[in-house]
Amino acid sequence: MTTESRTAHTSTAATDTSDATDVPTTANPTGPIPIPPGGDPRLDVAQVSEALLGKWAGARRAARERAARPELHRPLDATVAEHRERVFAQLQQLAAEDVSRLMLPEHLGGPNDNGGNVASFEELVVADPSLQIKAGVQWGLYTSAIIQLGNEEQQRAWVPDAMDLTTPGAFAMTEIGHGSDVQSLATTATYDAATQEWVIHTPFRAAWKDFLGNAAIHAKAATLFARLITNGVDHGVHCFYVPVRDDEGQLLPGVASEDDGEKGGLNGIDNGRLAFDHVRIPRTNLLNRYGDVAPDGTYTSPIESPGRRFFTMLGTLVQGRVSLDGSAIRASQLALHIAITYATQRRQFSAADPTQETVLMDYQAHLHRLLPKLAATYAGAFAHEQLLLAFDDVFSGREEDPESREDLETLAATLKPTSTRLAMDTIQECREACGGSGFMAENQLVGLHQDLDVYTTFEGDNTVLLQLVAKRLLSDYTSELKNVDRAGIGRFIAQRAEVLAKRHTPWARLGQSVSDLGNSRRAFDSMRQSEFQEEMLADRARIKVEEVALALRGAARMSPADAAAEVNKHQVEMLEAARAHADLVRWRAFTAGIEALTDEGSRAVLTDVRDLFGLTAINDDLAWFLLSGMISTQRGRQIENDLRRLLWRLRPHVLDLVAAFDVRPGHVRAPIALGGEQERQDEAAAYFRAQRASNDAPVSEKVLRDREKKARRTAARSAGKR
C-alpha cells in the first residue's frame, strides 16, 4: 500500500535551516522545517468542518445530501436542448420537495430563514451550476423581486405559482445595451390613465432584455425593470410583473423572444431575450413597495430622492451576489479536493528512488501552485459566513437601517468579485495541475471552469463592483475628514506627514531590522505574528484609499466632465484599493474564525494557513510595501523563503485541510479523485516489484553499459598490476 492515508502523518520533517544568515535568498534552502517540539499539531477535521459549515450547518448538511444525488448531476456530452430539459426537470423536483420554502416570510407560510435558504442553494453548485443558477433565477431573483418589491396582495397572487413552478419566471433586468449600469435601462412602462394600464415597450434593439434565464423557453412571466413614465414624467427604473407566455408556452401578443443559444457554460439554462411592443398590463402589476401610481396617474413614493429610491430597490436584490460568493468558494473547494487528492496519488519522474517515482504533491512547484489557493479558499469561506450573517440580519428585518443595508451591499460588492476571481484562478490551476486528466470532462474541472466563468461578470460585473467598493471607501474617508474638528485636522495632517515621511526615511525599516537582529528565524516569527500581518494589510488598505483621495482632492472644484476624466485617471488605483480592502476583510474573517476554534491543533495548523494567506497577499504586493517603507529590505528578502517554509510545514496536512471541506462522493465524480489513480499506481508498482524479484526481467542497456565500463576499469587495473 502506497496510499497516503489521511489518518497517517506524512513526515516531511528534515533539516531546520532557519538560522541561516542573510545571504542571497536562494542560498537559503527552504526545506521542510520540523513541527515545533512539545506538540504535534493536527487538524481536528470534524471541528474545522463544523466551523466551515457555519451558522446554517443544518441547511447545508441537508443540501449536501441533496447535491450528492445522481439525478441532480451535471450531464456529460449533452446538447444544449437536452441539458436544458434535464435541468428544468431537476428544478421541478426541487419545487416538489419545497426546497425553497425557507425563503418565504411568515405571512406567506415560511420561516423567513433567508440565511438558511441561501446557504442551501449555494451547495447546489457541486451538483450542477446550471441547476444552482436556474433555481437562483426562479426563486432568488424572479420570486424574490415579487416578495421584496411587491405588496402583500401581489405576493399572495403570484408567489405560490412561482414557488411551485406553475409560473416559471424570468428576471428581466439586463438589456443588450445595459448590464451593470441598471440606471440607464431603456425599456419604458408608460401609464395610460384612460385604461388604467401600463404600456410596456422596447424602443430599440439595444433595449431588448438579454441573457435572461428562462426567457428562451420556460418563462411564463417576468419581473421586468422599466422606466416608469406617468403624466409626462420619467420616474426612473421600477419593477413590473409581466406575463409573457400562455399556459401552452406560446408567447403572448406583443412579446418577442430570442434564444441566446450556446454559451461558455451553464448550458442547462435557457437564456434568451425578450422584447415588448406596446404590451399592456394592469396598473396593479407595478410592484409598488417603493413607488406607485394612483388610478389617475399620480405618482407617489415613500422615498423622495429618485436616486436613493432606485438604489433601495436594487439593494433588495443583493441576495444574488451573496449566493454567488458562497458558491464560488464551494466550487474552489471541490476543485482543490480533486487536484490535491490526485496530487497525493499521482507519481511522475524519479530523480532519487529508481523504484518509486515522486508523488506530485512533494514537488515544491506543486505545493506552490495549489496551497496559496487553498489558503485563500479558507479565507474566502470564513469571509462568506460573515457576509451571510450580515445578509440574514438585514433580510430577517433585525437590522433594517439604511446603514446596515449599505454595509451589506459593500461587503457583497467586496467579496463577490474576489471569490469569483479566486474560483476561476483556482479551478484553472487545478485543471492544469492534473495534466491531461484535468482536461477530461469526467474529471469535472473543465466543466466547473466553463460554468463559473460568467460568475465574474453577471450579478454585477467584477470591475464595476470593485469600483463601487472604492467609491464607498473614498466617501467614508472623506466624511471621516469632514467630521474631525480643527484640532483633529491638525492631528490628521501630522499623522499623514508621518506616513509620507516613512517613504523617504529608513527609520521604520530600521526598526524592523533591529527587532529581527539579523536572525532570519526571528524575522520569520515576527512576520507570522498576527499584529504584523494585520498592520501591513490594514495600513495598505487605508493608505491606498488615502492616496486616491488626495490625488482626487481637486476634482470637487472641476466641471463634471473634468472630474470624471480625473477619476478615470485613477481607476486602476481605485480598483487596487478595493482589492486591498478585500484582502483585509478576508484576513480578519479568517483570523476571527481561527479564534473561535477550541482545538489547539486545528488552531495551529489553520494559523499556518492564515499566515500563508496573509504573507502571500503581502508578497504579491511587495514592491508597494518596499516603496512605501512599510517593509524593510531585510524582511522583503526573507518573505519568499518564509512562504516556502510554510508550504513544507503544511505539506503533511493537505489531505486534512481538504477533508474539512466535506466534499463528498457524489459531489466528487472525477475518477482521478476517487481512487482510480491510486489503483493504477499500485498495480504498476506490484508489476515492477514482481519483475525485480524474477530472474527473466530484461536488463537495461544503460545498466549493462555501466557494468561493462566498471569491468573494463577493473581489468585495466589488474593488467596494470600484472
Add this chain to the structure above:
Amino acid sequence: MTTESRTAHTSTAATDTSDATDVPTTANPTGPIPIPPGGDPRLDVAQVSEALLGKWAGARRAARERAARPELHRPLDATVAEHRERVFAQLQQLAAEDVSRLMLPEHLGGPNDNGGNVASFEELVVADPSLQIKAGVQWGLYTSAIIQLGNEEQQRAWVPDAMDLTTPGAFAMTEIGHGSDVQSLATTATYDAATQEWVIHTPFRAAWKDFLGNAAIHAKAATLFARLITNGVDHGVHCFYVPVRDDEGQLLPGVASEDDGEKGGLNGIDNGRLAFDHVRIPRTNLLNRYGDVAPDGTYTSPIESPGRRFFTMLGTLVQGRVSLDGSAIRASQLALHIAITYATQRRQFSAADPTQETVLMDYQAHLHRLLPKLAATYAGAFAHEQLLLAFDDVFSGREEDPESREDLETLAATLKPTSTRLAMDTIQECREACGGSGFMAENQLVGLHQDLDVYTTFEGDNTVLLQLVAKRLLSDYTSELKNVDRAGIGRFIAQRAEVLAKRHTPWARLGQSVSDLGNSRRAFDSMRQSEFQEEMLADRARIKVEEVALALRGAARMSPADAAAEVNKHQVEMLEAARAHADLVRWRAFTAGIEALTDEGSRAVLTDVRDLFGLTAINDDLAWFLLSGMISTQRGRQIENDLRRLLWRLRPHVLDLVAAFDVRPGHVRAPIALGGEQERQDEAAAYFRAQRASNDAPVSEKVLRDREKKARRTAARSAGKR
C-alpha cells in the same frame, strides 16, 4: 456616426504632467500625454502586417484564406460525435487539397518546406482548433514520426497513405501513467527472433496509451512508442509502426481501444486509449533510423549512449511545440481583435456627458487589462518567427549539428509554455472584458478558451518544459565556469561579489537617481531606453540562474536522493529563472523586429508597445529588482505612472495595432466584433436624439426636482427682497 474609424486619429492629448515632483505616486495624474512635436507617429498597418507574416508570408496568406472558409469553421452546439465527424470530413478536404505536401522531403516528392508547412497549419487555429490539432496529429506527429524516425523504404511504404488519409494514424506515445516523462513509458516491444516479429504488450492499466487523437475511432495505424527489448536487454523507448484497425475500422486482434469521451475542448478530435495484448508486428516495423535489430535480434544504433539516443529521437518531434507556440499567438490575436473592436464601440456609464456614454476603451482599467496583453502578443509573434526560422534551419538539414538541435529544443521549450499561458490569460481577460456578450458561444472567446486550454499541458507540460529550460540554463552557466582559467575565475568571483554588494549598498540606485535628477520625465525617458530595459531583463535572467547555481553548488557532492531533494527545494526559483529568460528572449525578438522596419511611424508606435512589454515585465517583478538593488526606489515609484502614460499614448493606435494582425472576416465570426454593437449604439443614439428634439418626450423626475428647488430658492429670494 459615432464609429471610431481606424483611419481617424482619436485625439486623447491633454495635459502633460510629466514634471511633477516625487510626491506620492497617486498624486501624479497619469493622463494622456501629447504626441511628441515634429511628428505624428502612425502605424503603417500594411508594413507591420507584412513583418508579422514573416518569412513564410505566402504560405500564411494562403492558409488565412483557407481558414476563412465557412466549411472549415468550428460548429456551435454540436455533440461530441457530430463535431468529430465534421472535423474528420474537414481533414479529408485538406488532404484532398494536398495542403500538407509542403512538409515532404524531396525524395517523397515534396519541397521540404518545413517552415512553410508549420506556418500554414498554425493559421488553422482561427477556423477550428480541433482541425488544427487533428491535422497536427495526422501529419505533424504520426506521419512526421515515420519521416523522421523511419528509413526511406518505410517512408515510401507508409507515408503516401498517411498523407491522403487512407491510413488515419494515432501518435501513441503518452500513457495513462506517463505523460511528459516519456522515458518511463511501460509498453514493451519484445523481439522474437524465431518469427522475426515484435511482440507489443501493455503490461498494466497505467501503461495504456491515452489521450491519443484518432485513437477512439479513426486511426488504422499508430506510431507507437515502446521499450525495445531484445536478447533480454531493454534498450529504452523506440518507435514502431503498428496497424490497429482493419479497412472496415474494426480493431485488429489483440488491440483494445477506449474513448476518452467529452473533453474541456477540442471535441472535434476522437481522443482515446489503446492497449495491446501480445500483438505481433514484423521486425521491419521498427522505425530504425536511430536503433535497429538484425534478424537474430542483435541491437545496433548509430548513437552509443542510450540517453543521447533517446533525446535525439524525441528531438525530431519538436515540430508540435513549434506549431503550438504559433497557434497560441494567433489565438491571442483573434481574442484581442474581438475584445478591442468591441471596446471601441461599446458604451457604458456616462459620468460626464449625459447625451453619450463612455466607450469602454476610454476607461483606464480597460486599457490596463487589454494593452499589456496586446504588447505581449506582439512580443510573442516576433519571438515565434525566430523559433520558426530555427526550426526550418534544422529540419531543412541546413543546420543539423547537435548544438543547433539543442538550441532549437530549448527555444521551443522556452516559448511554448510562455505563449500558451499568454493565450489562456489573454482569452480569459478578453472574454471578461466583453461582459455577458463575451460568454456567448457565438462570440468565439469561450470556445477559444476551451480549445486552447490543453495547449498548456500537452506536447510537454508547461511546468516540465520550463524546468528543462532552467536545467539547460544552469548547465550552460556551469560549463561557462568550467571553461574559464584560474585568472578568469578570480575575475568571476570579483564580479559576482560586485553583484552581491549591489544588493546591500545604495550606489547603483544612487547612480539612477543622479541621472534622473529628480525629474520624472527624465526618469521616464531613461526607462524607455532600450539599453535600460535590456540591461534589466538580461541581468535578471542571468542573476536568477546564478543564484540557483550557487544555491545548488553543494548538490554535486550529495547522494542522488539528497541532490534531488536539494534541487526540489529550488524548483520554484528554477521556474522563475526560466520565465525571466523567456521575457528576455521575447523582448529581444520584439526589438529586433522593430529594427527591421523602415517606416518611422511604425517604429515609433511599436517602440511604445515594446516599452509597455518591457516595463510591464520589470514592474511585475519589481520587488525583485528593488531588493537586488538594480532599480532605485525613485524609479520604482515612477514605473507604474510611466506604464499608465504608455497606455494613453497607445490609446489612439489600438485599432491599427489589431488591424496589423490581419484577422479577417471569417476568422472573426463574433457578431459583437462585426459591427453588431456599433449598429445598436447608433440606433439608440438616434432614438435619444430624436426624443430630445421632440416636445412630448418625458421629463426626468430628477430634472423636475432640481428645477423646483431652483424655483423655490428664487421665490424665497424674491420674498426676502419684498
